[in-house]
Amino acid sequence: MANVETALKETLATIDGAIGAALVDYGSGMALGTIGGGKDLDLTVAAAGNTDVVRAKVRTMDMLGLKDEIEDILITLGTQYHLIRLMKSRDSQGFFLYLALDRGRANLAMARHQLQKIEAELEI
Amino acid sequence: MTPAQAGGLTAVAISPLLTRLAAERATGALLRDRGTLFLEDGRIVHAESPATPGLDVLLTTGGGLAPERWREAVDRAGARRQVARFLVDSGGLAGGELEICHLAAIFDAAFFALSPGTGPSRFRRGATHWIGSVRSVPAAAVERETRRRRELLDAVWPYPLLDTSPVIPRAAAPGQTVTARQRTLLARADGVRTPADLAWVLGRPAFHTLLDVRRLAAAGLVETPHAPVLAPVETPLPDWITQTQSPDVALLRRLRDALEASL
Numbered sequence: 001m002a003n004v005e006t007a008l009k010e011t012l013a014t015i016d017g018a019i020g021a022a023l024v025d026y027g028s029g030m031a032l033g034t035i036g037g038g039k040d041l042d043l044t045v046a047a048a049g050n051t052d053v054v055r056a057k058v059r060t061m062d063m064l065g066l067k068d069e070i071e072d073i074l075i076t077l078g079t080q081y082h083l084i085r086l087m088k089s090r091d092s093q094g095f096f097l098y099l100a101l102d103r104g105r106a107n108l109a110m111a112r113h114q115l116q117k118i119e120a121e122l123e124i
Numbered sequence: 125m126t127p128a129q130a131g132g133l134t135a136v137a138i139s140p141l142l143t144r145l146a147a148e149r150a151t152g153a154l155l156r157d158r159g160t161l162f163l164e165d166g167r168i169v170h171a172e173s174p175a176t177p178g179l180d181v182l183l184t185t186g187g188g189l190a191p192e193r194w195r196e197a198v199d200r201a202g203a204r205r206q207v208a209r210f211l212v213d214s215g216g217l218a219g220g221e222l223e224i225c226h227l228a229a230i231f232d233a234a235f236f237a238l239s240p241g242t243g244p245s246r247f248r249r250g251a252t253h254w255i256g257s258v259r260s261v262p263a264a265a266v267e268r269e270t271r272r273r274r275e276l277l278d279a280v281w282p283y284p285l286l287d288t289s290p291v292i293p294r295a296a297a298p299g300q301t302v303t304a305r306q307r308t309l310l311a312r313a314d315g316v317r318t319p320a321d322l323a324w325v326l327g328r329p330a331f332h333t334l335l336d337v338r339r340l341a342a343a344g345l346v347e348t349p350h351a352p353v354l355a356p357v358e359t360p361l362p363d364w365i366t367q368t369q370s371p372d373v374a375l376l377r378r379l380r381d382a383l384e385a386s387l
Contacts, residue, residue: 003223004259025228027332029276030269032227048272063301094305095224122220 007122008035011099015114017106018099019080022047023122026054026086026094041100050084050098072112079103085115087123138238138267141245146263153251159237162253167260170226170253171233176330177323179229179255185327187225189217198254206256226258232329234266235273273331280335281342285349287334290316292347302345309336310345 004023011021012035020036024047031047057070075082081101086094097119101111137143142154142161149166159173172178183189193216201210208226211217277284291313296302302310312325319337323330340346 003219004227007220023224027329028228028231028273028335030231030272032224048276058305059301059303062303122224123218 004033004122007118008033010121011097011115011118012036015099015101015106015111017102017104017111019102020046020100022098024051024096024098026051026096032095037100043098046082046098046100050082050096054084054086054094054096072115074108077103081106081108081111083111083115085112085119087119138270139245141247142238142263142267145247150247150249151252152247152249153253154237155246155248156237157243158239159233161234161237161266162251163263164252164257164260166263168230168234168263168266169257169260170255171230171237171266172253173233173236173330175236175320176232177327178233179226181324181327182225182229182329183217183222185324187221187327193217201256202254204256205252205254207254208256208258223259226255227261228329230261231266231269232331235270235331238267238270277334277338281338281348283338283341283348283350285351286337286341286346287319289349290318291322291337291340293340294345294347296345300343300345306336306340306345309333310340313346 008021008023012018020041020043022031022034022043024031029048029051031044034043037043057073070086073084080103083099085097087096097115099115145154145163146166151164154161154163158175159171161168162170180194184191184194197207197210201207208222212219212222292315293310293313309322312322319333320330323333337346341348
């Protein structure tokens with residue numbers, strides 16, 4: 001059992017290359033908690049914008065008739081990875097974890113695995 | 125309201141009283157027409173509004189908490205003002221889940237409590253809420269988010285009348301997709317329920333429902349109500365206006381002279 005603040009701190013401390021992280025309310029596009037970021041990465045703006053990313057993907061899956069759930073979404077930039085992990089048990093209410101990683105320092109497989117662990121801790 | 129007017133309004137402080145109470149690090153309840161904000165040392169620790177489902181509905185209807193667990197917590201810990209802690213300690217709810225839902229509920233209720241045009245605000249110093257302490261958020265963050273939400277609604281589909289009118293679904297266009305989340309909402313829109321009623325039925329925060337309904341209306345899946353246009357009142361003008369004749373210049377001159385003479 002963890003609270004939002006410790007979960008976000010753990011995200012930044014344990015995941016190599018983590019630049020910033022946010023817990024986002026999908027229904028409103030609001031960040032319920034943020035850590036890291038800074039002037040180069042406004043996490044509240046990222047939270048609202050990435051809500052649109054998730055919504056677009058959900059709509060696309062409906063158009064394709066895919067009866068499946070999104071576990072995570074990866075966006076690869078030149079210098080960063082952005083990872084969006086949808087929290088499961090809250091289905092229609094919808095919250096997601098958003099993680100920005102420095103591409104040069106991050107291990108993507110490890111980061112996905114650790115983010116999954118942090119998500120599980122938040123919910124149990 | 126035109127976008128220009130909306131932009132002008134948002135520049136105004138959301139609530140000068142709230143700003144002052146936050147600066148004073150006040151503790152108590154800020155009561156407004158459409159809701160109440162609870163402050164502790166100037167930070168917002170809880171909010172509720174009759175316009176949106178409370179934490180109980182979000183956790184039971186919208187979440188997985190059994191209603192009996194909630195009632196038990198209120199009965200046994202309400203008097204001590206530690207309902208939140210009781211829910212977590214008794215194993216009814218994970219700490220993280222409670223915190224996330226509570227934060228969502230604060231911002232949701234605050235959006236309605238701080239809505240413009242509501243009457244005078246009162247502050248009851250020292251008042252606390254029985255939910256107990258969960259998390260607190262700075263008043264400035266709540267004001268900023270409230271402003272962002274107002275702008276977001278208008279950016280999506282600028283028809284505020286949708287927020288209070290019954291939601292009337294429309295048939296999807298051929299080939300148009302409706303997502304599972306939208307279908308859940310549309311299935312409960314019976315042409316009578318307003319977005320707030322739907323929020324209660326779905327166990328979702330009311331702002332989320334307003335936003336969903338505006339998006340559905342923008343996509344043509346919900347009727348957009350239009351303000352009844354007031355028919356221009358046709359008052360027949362008297363004949364002496366409509367049947368104009370050329371002014372009697374000579375008469376007007378005599379009148380002016382007479383007035384000047386009496387000065």
